[in-house]
Amino acid sequence: MTAVASVDVSLDAPPTTYAREVFGHFVEHFHRQVYGGIFSPGSPLSDEQGFRADVVEALRELAPPVVRWPGGCFVSSYHWLDGVGPDRRPHYDLAWRVTDPNTFGTAEFVAWCRAIGAEPYVCTNAGTGTAKEMSDWVEYCNLPAGSGRWADLRAEHGSPDPFDVRFWSIGNENYGDWEMGAKTPAEWASLVRESAKMIRHVDEDVSLLTAARADLGWTLPLLTAAGSNLDLISIHGYWDVLNLVEAPSDYLTAVGRSLGPQSDIERTRDILGAAGLAERVGIAFDEWNLRGWHHPDGDRPELIAARDLNDVNSTYTMADALFSASFLNACLRHGDVVKMANIAPTVNTRGPLYVHPTGLVRRTTFHVLAMYAHLLGGRVLASTALADGLTGADVPVIDHLATVDEAGTRLSLVLVNRDPTAAVACDVRLGGHVLDGAYDATVLDGPSADAYNDVDHPGTVVPRPVTVGVHAGRTSLPPHSLTVVHVDLPLAHGAGEVGLRPTDGAAWHATPRGWYRTPSSH
Incomplete structure (x- = not known):
C-alpha cells in the first residue's frame, strides 16, 4: 500500500x-x-x-x-x-x-x-x-x-x-x-x-x-x-x-x-x-x-x-x-x-x-x-477525510460518504480508492472511536482500472459481497474500487436518534454483531 x-x-x-x-x-x-x-x-x-x-x-x-x-x-x-x-x-x-x-x-x-x-x-x-x-x-x-x-x-x-x-x-x-x-x-x-x-x-x-x-x-x-x-x-x-x-x-x-x-x-x-x-x-x-x-x-x-x-x-x-x-x-x-x-x-x-x-x-x-x-x-452523516493526493491527478486518493438508516441502527460507509494499481490503507473512526472487527460489505472493482463490460463479457465488472476486516481502526481498500461497508450502531437516546457519546470513561468496541461498551477504568 x-x-x-x-x-x-x-x-x-x-x-x-x-x-x-x-x-x-x-x-x-x-x-x-x-x-x-x-x-x-x-x-x-x-x-x-x-x-x-x-x-x-x-x-x-x-x-x-x-x-x-x-x-x-x-x-x-x-x-x-x-x-x-x-x-x-x-x-x-x-x-x-x-x-x-x-x-x-x-x-x-x-x-x-x-x-x-x-x-x-x-x-x-x-x-x-x-x-x-x-x-x-x-x-x-x-x-x-x-x-x-x-x-x-x-x-x-x-x-x-x-x-x-x-x-x-x-x-x-x-x-x-x-x-x-x-x-x-x-x-x-x-x-x-x-x-x-x-x-x-x-x-x-x-x-x-x-x-x-x-x-x-x-x-x-x-x-x-x-x-x-x-x-x-x-x-x-x-x-x-x-x-x-x-x-x-x-x-x-x-x-x-x-x-x-x-x-x-x-x-x-x-x-x-x-x-x-x-x-x-x-x-x-x-x-x-x-x-x-x-x-x-x-x-x-x-x-x-x-x-x-x-x-x-x-x-x-x-x-x-x-x-x-x-x-x-x-x-x-x-x-x-x-x-x-x-x-x-x-x-x-x-x-x-x-x-x-x-x-x-x-x-x-x-x-x-x-x-x-x-x-x-436515507440520511447523510457529517464526515471528514484526510488523504494523500493521487499520483498523476489533482485529487485525493480516496473519496467517502457516510449514511445511516431511518432507525439510526445501521451505518453505511462509502469508500472510493481512486488509485489505479495500489491498495490504500484507510483509518476509520466513528464518533471518535476506532473500528475493530469484520463487517459485511460490497465491493465494485475489476481486473484492471480499464476493465469494462461488453456483449461477450458482461460480467467482468460486477459488485461482490465481501467481509471487510478492520484492525485497530485500519482497513485496506483495493485498487480502483468502490466499497460500501455496513456497521451496526446502538440507539443512543431513543428511537431514530444517532449518537455515540461516552461520558463516563467507558470504551465502545465494534463487532460484527454491534457495539458493546466495556466498563470504565476509573
Missing part, C-alpha cells in the same frame, strides 16, 4: 435527509436512446406497448425515482402536439438533424415511467416554443377532463384520467449558442417569469425547474425575476468533452476531474444565497455524466453514423464508475440543497445500460447506481 487515508464520521451532528431524486435518470431523442433503446415496437424482446421488456426489468433494479424527457437539446425544437393522439406525422429534429417519427410521445413516456416505477419529469420547449405552449402541455397532462380544451383532448386520446406529471422544467441550456432559441440573460429571465406564472395558473402544485448555470451573470437575473415561482434550478455537467472528437480521456485524467461537480454545486449554492433563496430553491443536476456525447457538426450520413462511437463499451471503465460514485457523493454531502440529479442518459450513448437488438449490457456505471440505490441509508 503506497498511500494512507483517514475518515472520521460524526455521530453527534444531526444527519441530513436527502432526496432520492438524486438517483434520477434522463432519456433524450438522440440516436438510439428512445428508438432502438427503450422503445422497439416489433422486437421479440418488446411488450405489447413497444417497450423493451428486458430494459424495463433492468431499470427496475436501479429503483429510478424520476426520469427527465424529451431533452436535452431535442426539446428546443419539439412541439408536444406532434407526439400525442392517433394521427402523428414525423418531424425534422433541428437539434440532431434527423427525422423523428413521433411514435414515442407524452402518453408513451408516462406509461414507460410507470412501468419502471419512476415519476415522469417533462422538460418543455423554451427555445422555439412559447409560454402558452408550455402551460397547454401541463393542462393536457394534469387537469381532469372537462377542465379545458387540452385536458379534453387527452381524454379523446384514450386517457380520461390525468397523467399527474409532478416535475416540469422550463427549457434546456438556453444560455448556449448551440441551443435552438438561445436567449440572453435578460430575455431568459423574462420568459421564465411569464412561463412559470402561466404554468402555476394551470397547476400550482407542480415542482417547477428551469435551466440555469453555475454562473452569477446568468442565474442571478433569472432568480431575481422568477425565483418566487421556482422550486429548483437545473445545472448540467459533462467533464470529458467529446462532442467533436471521440478521444476519451484515460483513467487518471478522468478521475482527476472528480472534484468538478462539487465545485459547480458550491458555486450554484452561493448564487442562490446571493439571491436570498438558499432556503427555498434547490439544485437539480439534471444532466450529468463523465463523458460528453459525441456528435460531430453536420448532417452528412457519416457524421450521423459517427454517433455510434458513443456505444463502444470499452469506453466505460472503472474511471466512469469511480467518477460517478464521486459525483453522487458530492450531491449527497450537499443533500440540503441538491434535490435531484439525472444521469445522462439512461440507455445507450454514454448511459449505464447498453441496449442492442438481442440483449443488453450493464456497464460499470450501472452497478454504481444500483449500489447507491440499495445499499445506503
